[in-house]
Amino acid sequence: MSLESLGWQGLVILVVFGISLLIATYCTYAERVIAAFLQDRVGPDRAGPFGLAQPLADAVKLFTKEEFFPSGANKALFIFGPCLAMITALMSSAVIPFGSFLKFGTTVVHLQGIEINVGMLYVFGIVSLGVYGIMIGGWASNNKFSLLGAIRAASQNISYELAMGLALIAVLMMSGSLSLRDITLQQSVPGEWHFWNIVKQPLGFIIFLVCAFAETNRTPFDLPECETELVAGYHTEYSSMKMGLYLFAEYVNVFVASAVMSVIYFGGFNFPFQYELREWLHTSRGLSLDASQNIIAILGVVTVFAKIFAFIFFFMWVRWTLPRFRYDQLMRLGWTILIPLAIFNILLTGGLITTGIIPEIKQWW
Amino acid sequence: MESLSNRAKKLEKKPMTLAERAYLPAIFQGLSITMQHFFRAATKKQVTIRYPEETRPFSPVFRGLHVLKRDEQGRERCTACGLCAVACPAEAITMVAGERKKGEQNLYREEKYAVSYEINMLRCIFCGLCEEACPKAAIYLQADKMAPPRYERDEFIYGKDRLVEPVSPDARSKRGIQLTPEQAEKLRSQLQSA
Numbered sequence: 194m195s196l197e198s199l200g201w202q203g204l205v206i207l208v209v210f211g212i213s214l215l216i217a218t219y220c221t222y223a224e225r226v227i228a229a230f231l232q233d234r235v236g237p238d239r240a241g242p243f244g245l246a247q248p249l250a251d252a253v254k255l256f257t258k259e260e261f262f263p264s265g266a267n268k269a270l271f272i273f274g275p276c277l278a279m280i281t282a283l284m285s286s287a288v289i290p291f292g293s294f295l296k297f298g299t300t301v302v303h304l305q306g307i308e309i310n311v312g313m314l315y316v317f318g319i320v321s322l323g324v325y326g327i328m329i330g331g332w333a334s335n336n337k338f339s340l341l342g343a344i345r346a347a348s349q350n351i352s353y354e355l356a357m358g359l360a361l362i363a364v365l366m367m368s369g370s371l372s373l374r375d376i377t378l379q380q381s382v383p384g385e386w387h388f389w390n391i392v393k394q395p396l397g398f399i400i401f402l403v404c405a406f407a408e409t410n411r412t413p414f415d416l417p418e419c420e421t422e423l424v425a426g427y428h429t430e431y432s433s434m435k436m437g438l439y440l441f442a443e444y445v446n447v448f449v450a451s452a453v454m455s456v457i458y459f460g461g462f463n464f465p466f467q468y469e470l471r472e473w474l475h476t477s478r479g480l481s482l483d484a485s486q487n488i489i490a491i492l493g494v495v496t497v498f499a500k501i502f503a504f505i506f507f508f509m510w511v512r513w514t515l516p517r518f519r520y521d522q523l524m525r526l527g528w529t530i531l532i533p534l535a536i537f538n539i540l541l542t543g544g545l546i547t548t549g550i551i552p553e554i555k556q557w558w
Numbered sequence: 559m560e561s562l563s564n565r566a567k568k569l570e571k572k573p574m575t576l577a578e579r580a581y582l583p584a585i586f587q588g589l590s591i592t593m594q595h596f597f598r599a600a601t602k603k604q605v606t607i608r609y610p611e612e613t614r615p616f617s618p619v620f621r622g623l624h625v626l627k628r629d630e631q632g633r634e635r636c637t638a639c640g641l642c643a644v645a646c647p648a649e650a651i652t653m654v655a656g657e658r659k660k661g662e663q664n665l666y667r668e669e670k671y672a673v674s675y676e677i678n679m680l681r682c683i684f685c686g687l688c689e690e691a692c693p694k695a696a697i698y699l700q701a702d703k704m705a706p707p708r709y710e711r712d713e714f715i716y717g718k719d720r721l722v723e724p725v726s727p728d729a730r731s732k733r734g735i736q737l738t739p740e741q742a743e744k745l746r747s748q749l750q751s752a
Contacts, residue, residue, distance in 0.1 A: 230599040231592045235606040399582075514592040515585060 201302040206287065209306045213286045216505075217444035218248045224444075224509050231513040255437035263430045265335040274330025275431065275438035281326060282445035285319040288312040289452045290374045292462050292494040296483045304462075304494060305374060312373035313361065316453055317354070320408060323446065324350045327417065330439070331427035342426030345520065346417030349407055352527040353414075357404035359535035360397040363542040364390060364457055368554060373453075377461035379554050383468040389460035393551055396538045398458045400531050405450040407527070410443060412512040418443075419517055451504030452497075459500050462493030621684045621699040624677055626722040629667050630748055634722060635696035636675065637668035645691035650681035668694070675721060679705040679714040 222237065222244065229236030237244035262268060292304030309315060324347050331343020367390070368376045380389045391398050407414040418426045418439075428439045455461060467489050474485035518526065545551045577583050607614055616622070627635050638655035656673035658666045665671075682705075688697050708714055 230596045233599045233605050514588045
């Protein structure tokens, strides 16, 4: 990799980082507006036009609140907990392919933080690490309710990670690759009628979606942090921006989960007729091959973000529709329904691949 | 026991059907309901009243912010008898009485008047007993104004500067209801003839 393309890649990483933060910031605003609309209300509309400065006001509020340390708390770990939650949430967006590639002369810029051939494993590893942020925060608070909340959160996350992984194994059996870029490219073959993975894996997608809700601690599985009845949970003792980091990490996680779902099941940056469009731009409109590639790459970025926003909206829509699961219902759903279903899905996929109903993937690129 | 309304329904706890146990049909039903509300709120009907730009219509018998009335010739009606302060269950009213001097007949109706008159709006419970107690029909609780929120406690102690009705007939109201232009005109002509 040349120094120039390395510089470009650094820029892409910075942009991805910034975009993750920006989207998480405005998720807080979107959540409140969507909640309001779903309840026939208006939502925040005072700070700035349409209340768009509301996240800034919230940030100022969180920063100026009292920094509180409970007595007997492990101070270092108490600070480390929310930091870890935030770091792990932000790290996973590094491997998401947000676009194919831009080409300027000889420089090729992949619109992805970093391309690794174990992208999916990496995301899983980082998501599992997120439990530490919660667990350390709950334990370091020196409060039995925080600790109980943290244990609740940890056991939920670990239980649902199993079903999530099993749902993904079915996708891996088809794709034969752990790289998120490969999985995206496989979902669209030039000059061929091709479907996104959701068509081949509807059951797997539903399992993954349910588990994503549980992994990001969103309703109906938000027992780790239920505000109303279970004494908040692991962040009971947290105040000011440390509290803000936990809340923020949740939104970053929602963004990452949405991105992973759109990449794995909804074709990522692919959109229908992209290769035909590139061909048409090149031949009929007289653009150079690079320019037409750049145009569809940018359209691809727009596509993937449209898909991500649709998923984020779905997360919020569900939150303001469904009540919370009880803890025993949550565990029953995870262990006795989702995991057997996921195993059944693996068998089904295996059968369909062996009988040739799901065609073999071509490595066309 | 016999139920009074005969509307009691006997419920049996049946085991859930497969569709109920699968959650998904019920979830989609719920999602469609909230989506209908989303579009309704996005297009027209929001229940929110954007106070202070919009206000709810007041009831005509609403008891809001106090006003110290003037008579037809623009003189203060209050004679500082103290009956309102005695009647006040919250002890929100204090006043200092003074004697009217020569040449002040156009300012105060009675020989005795209130030099200062203060109502603490944080103590006031807006019961309207002062209004009932007043023999001079001087104090009223307006039907269209509320004591607005403030930042400091002492800003809630309303003195004569904020309580006494303005002299201009256009700004006057009758029991708190704003006069129509015709009524204001009539009052103005009465004042000029007097």
